[in-house]
Amino acid sequence: MQALLFDQSVQRIADETTGPITYQPDVISPALAARWFTALHEQVAWHGGTRMMYERMVDVPRLYSHYAIDDPLLPAVLGTALAVVKEQVQAPFNSIDLNLYRDEHDSVAPHNDKLHELVVHQPIVLLSLGATRTMIIRRKMPPHLKTELALEAGSLLLMGWNAQLHYDHGIPKLQQPVGPRISLAFRVRPHATGSWGVRAEGSDK
Template sequence: MQALLFEPNVQRIADETTGPITYQPGVIAPDLAASWFAALLQGVDWHESSRMMYERMVGVPRLHGHYAADDPSLPKVLGAALGIAKAQFRAPFNSIGLNFYRDEHDSVAPHNDKLHELVPHQPIVLLSLGATRTMVIRRKTPPHLKTELELEAGSLLLMGWNAQLNYDHGIPKLRYPVGPRISVAFRVRPGWSEDGW
């Protein structure tokens, strides 16, 4: 089965000065993306979590999972996806985070990744599987430019390390029904070894 489509269309959201941020739809063939979604839906140990907000504990509106890239229990699908991400972007990704958006009520608030948890100047790459969801990318400084990006199944979104300084990104709740989506995030974390942190 063909994993990669030829000559993916690259959309540039931000340049090297403030990013980069690029979006590539159709990197993973539709049939393969659908099979990966099904495998991860059943094969990942999904967790719920809570966080303090407005002086009370609230549930995080999505499920999540995590693997080190060298984890012996890494699902085969994630190993294949990791290989594609490394080949596409030439980065030594060692951490794989997953978010499961069950429906239109699940979301993630606008945020940027914490720079102390990332190796400087290494990118973050997001693989989308399942239903299309809108990501809102907003520049932090005036003129606060905003992009609403439709993240399709089989697409890859690259955010440069520098982009975390200049942009917030989030997945808003929706007012209409939408199917489930899985986001797979490849990062380069500092201090990782074969045994983790």
């Protein structure tokens, strides 16, 4: 299922016991990543949203979209991206969530995926396009080990289903200016549909 586990260029952040979580840079070239970013930035119908936080409604600090794999309106770039991902990770992906981080003010809080909306033992794979942003991966149980991982354009991050039980992950806001980033999250859902509401980086939160 997870060919990335056997690639010598892959950085292993968590093992099979609590993960796996692996990171592979340069899955596609910087030039191709830039073309895909431009196409998706222009073609996708991006949405905003709100959520309850601290007893008040606040704007979700990023834009998002979603496509089921069999959606007739699936942009061609996403179909090509899916083929690239499946060359690296053998899984029956049926859902792609997109998140657009417009600048340094956009973020996602530490979280894990909701397991009831994922097929058991199937991985989550994130493909990054655009500016590099740092993901914080933190183990839930003591000693709360933390990894700061720079997600570069053209890279893949794989998270095993069981990693959601042991780790939180998030992308913090930054103090310094940074350009926009698009994240593509490939998942295997029990029932893929065309509308999923607000999506976070590797999560439903």
